[in-house]
Amino acid sequence: MSTTTDSPTPAAASPEANAFIGRQAILNEHREVFGYELFDRSVAAFTAASDAALLFNALSYAGAEALVGKKLVFINTTHDGLAGGHLELIAPEKVILEIPALAEGANAYDIAARCGVFASLKERGFRIAFDQHVLSQNYASWLPLADFIKLDMLSIPAPQLPAIVGFAQAHTKAQVVAEKVETQEQFESMKALGVKLFQGYWFAKPDVVQAKTVRPNQAAIMQLLNLVRNQGSTSEIEDLLKKDPALSFNLLRFINSAGFGLSVEVTSFRHAVMILGLKKLFRWAALLLTTSRGSDTAPAIGQTAVVRGRLMELLATELLSKEDTDNAFIVGMFSLLDSMLGIPMAVALEVISLPQPVRDALLHKTGVFAPFLELTLACETGDDSNFARLAEALHLSNHQVNWAHLQALAWAETFSEMG
Structure with missing residues (x-):
């Protein structure tokens, strides 16, 4: 790949390229980039249509194959967006589909009914990430299908984190991801609990000391x-x-x-x-x-x-x-x-x-x-x-x-x- 300033516009634009792509790094315990969450920044985000557009954009643009070849890509999706031909465009072994909980009020039967779709996706090679809702009793049927469980550091009270992390580690084989990590202290506390993946840009905040000298x-x-x-x-x-x-x-x-x-x-x-x-x-x-x-x-x-x-x-x-x-x-x-x-x-x-x-x-x-x-x-x-x-x-x-x-x-x- 040349370092000359190539045009940011490819020769043939996809008519489905209607989503703005945002990203956030996911780091391992050594603070190295493990993967990226790609998400839709468009006004129509979190609809089935924007899901398809995001998947198409992220994995069909020139250069995206090189990205997918090196890092894992976490992509937010909706339940409706799990069906469609756009998933055929993806190299599934490098993609983690982030699937949200159902709307508030969903019963255990409605929740369990989604398991067939998830199992089919996993058979095709996709991995699945759920949020902390999957650790609740109503979502017990989803728990064995989780490859990653993302814990929102802003919505979970800090005193509850040890018990929640411990439960996830004891009852699943999923990797826990601490997301919305905002401070070094949060990183260190979750790392001490055995968490190995972290999301957020706390690591890029300058930790400067006035008297510090350049190495x-x-x-x-x-x-x-x-x-x-x-x-x-x-x-x-x-x-x-x-x-x-x-x-x-x-x-x-x-x-x-x-x-x-x-x-x-x-x-x-x-x-x-x-x-x-x-x-x-x-x-x-x-x-x-x-x-x-x-x-x-x-x-x-x-x-x-x-x-x-x-x-x-x-x-x-x-x-x-x-x-x-x-x-x-x-x-x-x-x-x-x-x-x-x-x-x-x-x-x-x-x-x-x-x-x-x-x-x-x-x-x-x-x-x-x-x-x-x-x-x-x-x-x-x-x-x-x-x-x-x-x-x-x-x-x-x-x-x-x-x-x-x-x-x-x-x-x-x-x-x-x-x-």
């Missing part, structure tokens, strides 16, 4: 970024890389990765400059920050930063100049700079040379890149009205946003195992 490996990358950004001589940059063989190795490894798509192997930094130029090389040096983490930093932060950078780049392609599109990538990548470095954003930006519009977007959410950054962040949140407003303000269609979003997720996968 040595990160300081070397920051020095490299400044040299490249300030058009330092090739010999100056080579001298830095010679002093840090690991940095040199990792930079060449990124450049020669599948994500770059070069037809020849780059064997030295001087060779890289000849082929790419310093401006293009800056982005690849920036990517090194996503893997230069300490033991206290979630690996998912780096992958999220890569997704944001690529998504911003693709969204900006048709609306900004080539140079601004390159800078949009940097804005998205560095939107988590404070979390990656463990220092406040203002302090982080003091030690790296960046164009003023990039700094304005990161520090003040102003300037040409701010709307693209806001939309990129909105892809990760539950504020549907804000999401729609931001997309409309940029005159981007749902199809363009979805295409860019899925391409960014797939592209980030080419670097997910390089840390």
Whole structure:
């Protein structure tokens, strides 16, 4: 896959692409990305029609196969949406269907009547996730069919969680997912109970200490970024890389990765400059920050930063100049700079040379890149009205946003195992 700024719009748009796709990461106990929940951000969400559209969009767009090949995909569905040809488009072994409880007042007979449909889906290779309702007596018939049980941390009182988790572990073979995790404390408490999957973006919230310093490996990358950004001589940059063989190795490894798509192997930094130029090389040096983490930093932060950078780049392609599109990538990548470095954003930006519009977007959410950054962040949140407003303000269609979003997720996968 090339890193050139491909258009966010594929050649042939699907007429069924009528849903905005949102995502939220699901992490394992090591805070690595285990999978993604994809959900419909459209006004017509949670209808059978929007279910079909979401499934079609998520798994038939170019680039989605690469995403599904690496990570599990959790998809919200409705009971009506479980029937239909759109399920035939999906590679079932990589898809978890999130199925809600029935409407309030449903009796045990109505609930048990759904088991045949669920069993059929499992025979086809799908896995099923239920929410905490499946642990109640009325839903006992569903319990043996659960592969995942999602516990809402906002709706379950904390004192009840040990008993609920214990019941799920004792009476099912399902994996428990703690969702809507908002703090490190919640993560640690659920992990202590034996929960191994967590959903939410608490891990991306900067945990900064004013006196904290940048780690040595990160300081070397920051020095490299400044040299490249300030058009330092090739010999100056080579001298830095010679002093840090690991940095040199990792930079060449990124450049020669599948994500770059070069037809020849780059064997030295001087060779890289000849082929790419310093401006293009800056982005690849920036990517090194996503893997230069300490033991206290979630690996998912780096992958999220890569997704944001690529998504911003693709969204900006048709609306900004080539140079601004390159800078949009940097804005998205560095939107988590404070979390990656463990220092406040203002302090982080003091030690790296960046164009003023990039700094304005990161520090003040102003300037040409701010709307693209806001939309990129909105892809990760539950504020549907804000999401729609931001997309409309940029005159981007749902199809363009979805295409860019899925391409960014797939592209980030080419670097997910390089840390």
